[in-house]
Amino acid sequence: MARDPKLEVSAINIRIPDTHNRDYRALIERLAGLRRGVRVYGDSYVAIKFFSSDQEDMGIIAKYTEIDIDGDWFDLEDFDTATPERLEEISIPDALRPNLAQFYFQLFPDDHIVAVSTYAESKGLSTRSLLKYFREALSWREISEEFGRVEVDIVQNYHGVEELLALPYLKEVRIIIRRPNSDDVSGDLAAIIEERLKEQNGDEYEEVLRSKDSGDLEPNERTRKLGVVAAENGELRTKSIINGIMTERKASDMPLTEGTRYKPEEPEMVIFQSLAERIRETIARARQALNG
Template structure:
């Protein structure tokens, strides 16, 4: 049996209005059709390089995200043998086509149009696609003028873990809890809560709500069941930040530092990397997060 290989994944929550599986499917297809590279950091870029619609009847779309280096051919080149800048004559001998990019890596993804969740592989053959990078890619695609004119302001957030929320609420002394909720879809709140939040944000022409709990002098904020319930919503639609004190002194914690992660190891002789990826993410009615 071959040595088992690490496989891991994260998840984004994508929210559009109106809120229908058909609109989400169309959105994903349109951002794919852009064939647009998005800058992640430095020279690293990413794009959706493959979209598979064979499971579209079930609201499932799979594909590949490819990351690569985008070289500035007009920039200064360095000759490591001579330890000085390369001459124009030396640079003129470089004949890499502009549509070829080095140091590429591929990561599988799966989009559930029914739950508007996009699961993406975060580790492949030693290369990493972080949650922040995946967010940058899809936010960059949704900010394209043609996309934003058709779909409006897409709200995209990294889903964070319940374990991370429990950790930040376990700080011995909590001076402040700040909960931010980005304007949600109508399917995530109980009827009364959803209606009030939606109406309040719409009436104020606002896209997010921040709720802050500050401790009385000499006291610590208690995360009540109500606070925990609101915070659970923020894990998929915003974040929760806590300021307080522990044995080391003043601390600041955020659920942003605890993204939801799925991970395991697989035998490459028994299954493909794509099969391993799909085996660790929620399927059907299993939420998993």
């Protein structure tokens, strides 16, 4: 008996600098309008295929393959390099690309997050590929001229951050925070980050804690809050002794996800929107806790 299809959703956090118009709909519409792909690994490319602010800020991300038409081809009949005569039989229109996979996404402009289906119909779009696409696309001249230097990060699992900071035999905590949206961060943390970045023209804030001698780190409330900020706006890395070996772990290896299996007769888009809303609510709660 076939298993019910599975759907997983992750999220990215996008921050337009406060020196520019923070119009996230316009940003995504501009990216979609450029109709340009980014090579994310090997011969795989990712592009925004469609976006509509009139349809609940929904869109589709396409993943496809670029093939080298002019390279050597393998003839399975002769089990050898294809001859020039066989190659003359190849006729692929210049505009076509194979291996298309499509993934829903939804923009939540007030939260400046994009929820993306990263697994659907037995096909996957890794968060690493997603991040690579957006980081390169947001650096395109057409984007930077209109929106400035836009930051983007995969939203990491908040519980994973807590687990990393609660590890036994913790020897090092490294927190890297790229410029956050100050509306998401409580006053005291915003002061720490914004003052040290904005006033000194910095782009990243980094804080490192290391234990002395045989002692172990015991992160305090401030460090835990910075870890939550880093979960959306940067990186958290820890080093601890596991089975006698110094081991590094990264929160980026634990993206925040929402997933479920559903009946084949259920509309995939409806299931996606439900998961997207759940992930948005999780992020909203984490931000409220920072400001509480």
